[in-house]
Amino acid sequence: MDFISHTVEGSTDVQLLREHLINAKNLAEDYGTDIDIPKVTGLAALLHDLGKYRVAFQEYIQNGVGHHGSVDHSSFGAYFIHQFINEHSQAESEKDRLYLTWFGEIIENAIMSHHNSLGLKDFVDAHVNSPFLKRLNKVEEDPELKDELQRVIQRFFQEVMGEKEISDYFDQAYKEFSLLIDKCFSQDKRTLLSNLFFIETYVYSCVLDADRTDTATFSLDQPVKRYDYSAVFEDYYQKLNRQLAGMNSEKEINQLRSAMSDECDDFAEKRDGIYQLSIPTGGGKTLAGMRYGLKRSILSHKKHIFGVLPFITIIEQNARVYRETFNGDPLDNQNILEFHSNVAQELRSNKEKDDLLDLAEDSWNSPITVTTMVQFLNCIFASGTTNRRRFHNLCNSVIILDEVQKVPVKCLSLFNKAIN
Template sequence: MLHDLGKYSLEFRNYIIAAIENPDNPPKRGSVDHATAGGKLLYDFFHTTNITRNKGLLAEVVGNAIISHHSYLHDFIDPNLESKYLNRVRDKELPEFNNSVEYFFKNIMNEQKFHQYVENAAEELGNFLTKEPQENSEKVLMYLTKYIFSALIDADRTNTRQYEENQTEEIEIDSKKLFTEYNEKLTNKLNSFKMSENAKQPINILRSDMSDQCQDFASKPSGIYTLSIPTGGGKTLASLRYALNHSLLHDKKRIIYVVPFTTIIEQNAADVRGILADNERILEHHSNVIEDESDDDESQDGRINTQQKLKLAKDNWDVPIIFTTMVQFLNVFYAKGTRNIRRLHNLTESVIIFDEVQKVPTKCVSLFNEALNFLKLHGKSSMLLCTATQPTLNFVERKLEIDTDAEIIDNLDEVNDAFKRVEIIDEATDSTMNNDGLAEFIKEKSLESKSILVVLNTKTVVKRLYESLDQSLNDKTHIYHLSTSMCAAHRNNILKEIKYQLKEGESVICLSTQLIEAGVDISFDSVIRSMAGLDSIAQAAGRCNRHGEADLQHVYVIDHEEENLKHLKEISEGKKITRNILKDLRRQTDSHGGSILSHKAMERYFEEFYSTFEVDLDYFIPKLEQNMITLLTASKREYVYVEAYKQKYQGSLPLFLANSYRTAAENFQVIDNKTTSVIVPYQAGEDIIAELNGSIRIDDLNKLMRKAQHYTVNLYTHEIDALNRNNAIVSLFDDKILALNENAYNDEYGLDLEVESGGGFYHV
């Protein structure tokens, strides 16, 4: 009701008329501030007289969302000891403010009804806060503010898009009806497995039993649970079975899969699409092709220009089944940019499945745990942590509130023994290997194994090893290279080719970074893994003899001396802990449960790992000397900025909340080094680049953006700079979308930073 109160003025009326009369030269967008008035009204009514806590909090929570709906949430106090929130709602002069309020109460809602509305909302807020201890109120109010902000932005943009596209209403999806149809299709597929000739094999009986346990568990109340099915145990379909049944029993609106790498998205989404026979209502969201961190449309002109089209394109996760990445999930809660936070309200009333949850970045552990705890307690969502290598997220200080008796699968130790398909061979604790030594080791093992997967920790050594092996092995061996320098479609095509060669019994060697080891359904005769965290070794082992094609096969752990881990602290520290566990097992074979892959070994690994990174778990920001958690959730009485404000101004900050939402968002990025998504001219990527340079409707743009995700690579700033120096990047949509020219991408390695200057542009 209040977010556009400022439009109820003569000044804004004249602004609209000028825009209509001068379509080629409209007045500057934002020349009339319409967003402040609604927040100012709340401040004037509930912060200046008759102040009560719940109404004051209501004014701040809702008021901040209102004044920020064309940019991002404001700081109640920032590192410079200013309150950008107060600058807007208290200090800014709005010439026609009193008239706008008068018109509002006269024509929209009378003042008595408005105050009754506020009374009801304040009572609702009070009841909401009783669910949390007093010391948690700032934290839960931060998430509530972001939830309200998300709902407001999505509603506002949806309404504008409908107007621009001449639509009258959104077509709502009947989730219950759809999930019933999906569940029938999944049940039919699972029943077909039971009729196959292999159904009576012990391993398939066990898979079927674990799937049945997931269905039975779905009747439990919403909460945070674990699904620790071993690699190759049918985790994707078992978790889908839980999600569909739980959604039907507990009225969930959508199912969201969150995975660490885009490689898994394509595979899992394809599997689910194939079973559910639905291509339209299953969304893959890999990355933001559009950059909008500095998104503030109050500074744009009045036309629906390219940036406005990008803002309005439907990108709010309002579909029944979504596959996305951990980066995108965390961005929804914590990153700047309204495209991110617009999705937050659609994470509630959902089943969220975290595949390979051990890959949560260390610095984001506390933020991840707190987001899930909010969704559990206040968002009516159910979370499933899926992995064969469960991290101890309830071991850390800001622990994940995992439910009691959270594990779905009974007798896990027995299940793990039944699924044992590999033997870990320790080649690492005695000596190191360089690329030349590793190449010889691979050749030696290729005499014993027809297919070998080699997983190393850095792209550089993978590429060098590939170049070395490609020149020295016989023509009958197929050698493949995989890395994040390739777009998703490219990697997917290579994986399809590898799977075909493996099926045909050809000799195959695949050299890859860790992108292949988490959830990719592929099986090699043997695996060589460079020393890393124990979870990474266990996941790499899951690509060996995956379906029990043979008796125990070998996974070799080596210590690669050429890998530069200086800037890969998590891998480096994980490597040290793993080395110590390997040494313990060499000295005493029954230590840590007798195996590097045992539940005991994994628990020991994560507890030591999180203890090592204890000071980093709250996302420390060096330049501010503050943790992200503190910026977002600290109470007024313990927040250092509030005390400094008091000393500077000789008075208290006149607000109930004192958190720094925008400062936190400006300093948040899941990956340490900032990356930008760039569309590449690989196969259909060429056509996407050409289409984006033409005139395009908002709905068509939305479809194209989804398609483009398969044809992007994420580049660091120094990589973009290098490509710009060689004229190898073209800008589209007012520099909001970047694309490579044809010379900067090749079919062998993907991105080519050594592209020669000039030429090769697509004429778009």
């Protein structure tokens, strides 16, 4: 029997479940390298659709038995991890027992919530209940589900990854997680709880993006969009320098702009950190800030540059400047994503570009993204899978926050915590 993950409406094409799980694992591993936990994110993605090995799901997807969402497939991977930790992991120290608990809960929640419209499940809600534990314990209270879980796991072992192989993979993932938590402890124990939140959000984001990206590329019959970020940033950096060199240096204002831009270029050689750039209106802040971003990205191998602004009118203006400077055309959006509620429709000239632009908007994987403060905060804190899918791409990036004083006061504490 062929176990199917996805079909295409109006077509006989199918994606086998084994292929989808392996593809998602590989994508999530790639995403997870940004904070050195590729096996953690890979493990969560590998098991996210384990429940599609249920007979009921196969009857639904192959024969149309039932309706969309009627078969729970997103919980079984979480049940598997929970059972695996209980049966296979030998935690000798109190530290290991604590780390294993956190490790399991983070992966389990990412898996069981990957179709949850509200996002990750609360470990403790306002009524002092635990939606997370309620979902996780569901299988413990149902003997039939327990038996079915074992059958599902055996199909996974036969088709995707053997028991010894998954055990080794689990050990590698846990080692990565332990090193990351040790690092968090060594920096400041007081921030551990918020760091765990961001680690969980990161793993969740990687699973969401890996799942959605592989599904979309199968449905659209297109390969995963790969960027050579270093080459793009080097090309844009050279173009910007050539443009600046061609400015009329006889004008005093241009001399001042050039001097401030050169300072930004020099400053890019400093280590990563949080810095403030103060340039008066008319001083060329848009391109000076981008010059810093491009050079810093080249020197420290960043994958993305984000320009975050408070007002749509400024975003439209800045994005137009970037497109004209780097692509030679104010409407050429190659490598540059302008993301807000009023994105100009003239950027979408045909169906193929629509599809590619939709993928870029969903994942924020473009080398340069220009967006609003609202959208930036949404991808960190807002509910829903669409927002959180983008979160992991904020890591290993240069983030240029223009008019940062415009952050709403009620959001300031969360904003500072995220940036720090």
